[in-house]
Amino acid sequence: MQRYRDIVTAFSRNGFGYIAVEMGLHDLLSIPKRIFMKDKQKIRKKTTGERIRLFMEALGPTFIKLGQFASTRSDILPKDIIIELERLQDHVSPFSTQEAITIIERELGSNIDTLFSEFKETPLAAASIGQVHYAVLHSGKQVAVKIQRPNVFNTVRTDLEILNDLAALAESRLEIAAKYHVRDIIKEFSISLREELDYMNEGRNAEKIAKQFVDNPKIAIPNIYWEYTSQKVLTMEFVQGTKLNDPEKLVENNLNQSVLAENVVDSMFHQIFIEGFFHGDPHPGNILAQKEEQIVFMDFGLVGRVTAEMRGNLSSFVIALMRQNTDGMVKAISKMGMVEDDVDMTRLRKDIDLLKDKYYDVPLSQVSLGDAVNDLFSVAYKHHIKIPADLTLLGKTLLTIEGLVEELDPNLSIIKMAEPFGRQLLKERYHPKKVSEQVIRDLTEYGEIISDMPQTIKELKQVIKKGKIRLEVSAPEVDKSLRKLDKISNRLSFSIVLLSFSIIMVGLIVGSAVVRQSTLLWNIPVIEVGFIIAIIMFLWILYAIFRSGRF
Numbered sequence: 001m002q003r004y005r006d007i008v009t010a011f012s013r014n015g016f017g018y019i020a021v022e023m024g025l026h027d028l029l030s031i032p033k034r035i036f037m038k039d040k041q042k043i044r045k046k047t048t049g050e051r052i053r054l055f056m057e058a059l060g061p062t063f064i065k066l067g068q069f070a071s072t073r074s075d076i077l078p079k080d081i082i083i084e085l086e087r088l089q090d091h092v093s094p095f096s097t098q099e100a101i102t103i104i105e106r107e108l109g110s111n112i113d114t115l116f117s118e119f120k121e122t123p124l125a126a127a128s129i130g131q132v133h134y135a136v137l138h139s140g141k142q143v144a145v146k147i148q149r150p151n152v153f154n155t156v157r158t159d160l161e162i163l164n165d166l167a168a169l170a171e172s173r174l175e176i177a178a179k180y181h182v183r184d185i186i187k188e189f190s191i192s193l194r195e196e197l198d199y200m201n202e203g204r205n206a207e208k209i210a211k212q213f214v215d216n217p218k219i220a221i222p223n224i225y226w227e228y229t230s231q232k233v234l235t236m237e238f239v240q241g242t243k244l245n246d247p248e249k250l251v252e253n254n255l256n257q258s259v260l261a262e263n264v265v266d267s268m269f270h271q272i273f274i275e276g277f278f279h280g281d282p283h284p285g286n287i288l289a290q291k292e293e294q295i296v297f298m299d300f301g302l303v304g305r306v307t308a309e310m311r312g313n314l315s316s317f318v319i320a321l322m323r324q325n326t327d328g329m330v331k332a333i334s335k336m337g338m339v340e341d342d343v344d345m346t347r348l349r350k351d352i353d354l355l356k357d358k359y360y361d362v363p364l365s366q367v368s369l370g371d372a373v374n375d376l377f378s379v380a381y382k383h384h385i386k387i388p389a390d391l392t393l394l395g396k397t398l399l400t401i402e403g404l405v406e407e408l409d410p411n412l413s414i415i416k417m418a419e420p421f422g423r424q425l426l427k428e429r430y431h432p433k434k435v436s437e438q439v440i441r442d443l444t445e446y447g448e449i450i451s452d453m454p455q456t457i458k459e460l461k462q463v464i465k466k467g468k469i470r471l472e473v474s475a476p477e478v479d480k481s482l483r484k485l486d487k488i489s490n491r492l493s494f495s496i497v498l499l500s501f502s503i504i505m506v507g508l509i510v511g512s513a514v515v516r517q518s519t520l521l522w523n524i525p526v527i528e529v530g531f532i533i534a535i536i537m538f539l540w541i542l543y544a545i546f547r548s549g550r551f
Helices: 002-013 017-022 026-027 033-037 040-044 048-059 063-069 079-085 096-108 152-173 175-179 181-197 199-212 247-252 257-277 308-322 325-336 347-358 369-382 389-408 415-429 432-465 476-514 528-550
Strands: 118-120 129-135 142-148 234-238 277-281 287-290 295-299 304-306
Touching: 002 026, 002 048, 002 152, 002 199, 048 063, 063 079, 063 152, 063 181, 096 129, 096 234, 118 142, 152 175, 152 181, 152 476, 181 199, 199 234, 199 257, 199 277, 234 389, 247 257, 247 389, 257 277, 257 295, 257 389, 257 415, 277 389, 304 389, 308 325, 308 389, 325 347, 325 369, 347 369, 369 389, 389 415
Parallel strands: none
Antiparallel strands: 118 129, 129 142, 142 234, 277 304, 287 295
């Protein structure tokens, strides 16, 4: 409950208190009104993106990771918010060396001196999930030991449970949350973060990418030492090199920046378009340069997967874009994402035409592949088309690589380097062997459908005989008309009851005035009793109508 209060307070302090109110959290948790008023003037001076970033930073590791995850979803969030989320800081104060040693000894089941001949107390780097220490094995191998932050697993688990509850509540209360399927987004994020919390996954990711370049001396991946690795401790080869965003050091070490740029692009395209499994966060801090322009990739907590079908759809879009084929682009977008029934296809085609015109007659050397993919996601965002998370991560990865290459070699055209991979994809796609395999798969599937048809018809016949067919008809306009008729009839009933009440009272009053003789009837308080009965009837009918909500 305290964590719920922290979240609602963070909402309020960053100008999103109205969301907590609309979701009913304000009343449920009894948040003081002064929280909603605090620093209101300061909040108004900040952009929406800034306030979202500050909200995430205030709530710690889970929400920082959520912001970083959301920064890859350019199909859901506008560009100004994406830019702010990319600025989220994941650098925090390191935890104590003694705590780090305690975790290592508990996870690996041995004393620190038994495990390492040397263990440096000062960490090399610290982040919200863990920190890295330099160490030396008894064999003399230099290693980097990554240790998960104490109690971060429990904190993240609690936050993910709360986020799941809040997403469900948001979808039921807020139209925009339902429109963008917030629960599905939180589910994707939860899976990604839980994988990142298991360092065994990161080790496996590193080895999988290492196998892609086993015969390529230009690319190096640190070795994983599995006997010194667990869910909360990851021990890998310690590598040294020059950061790609340090041009002075690159020149000092006689490293050719153009060759480095080509090696980075070529290796990333190989991962994406050939292997379908790629490093999801290739920023300069995760890539080092060594002698002879060798590239070293590090930190494999975030990876992307591109299936053969996704690669085919993406290549179809790029081909259709280059051929100025609107129908082809619309078809590719439809296959890539989940197009809702209410999408206005006429407007979608119009926006695709505008996108097509943007790249009309533009030389390939001047086309940004990352921008082209993100323009596609912008159109998807506008029309509420949900793009798979791995594809949006791919778009962000391409933009990151382009930004890095622009610093290393501004004259290098990424899209020209992508051409050979595109041609290879097309060859694979239309290769006679692959086409024949697809035809065989389709024929097999159709054969199964045909062979199952007699049994299916038999089952349907049994269902019909038992009268168990359920027919659901959705007619929004008819339902709307019926609701209006219901309201009219209730209002009419109310008017009739009110008129009857008036007639009864007037009749009794007039009768008592005209007949001035005493009778048995007038010895009874008829007017008073009639008034009470009429009032009770009136209030009962009125209550029934109001309770139905259709007055």
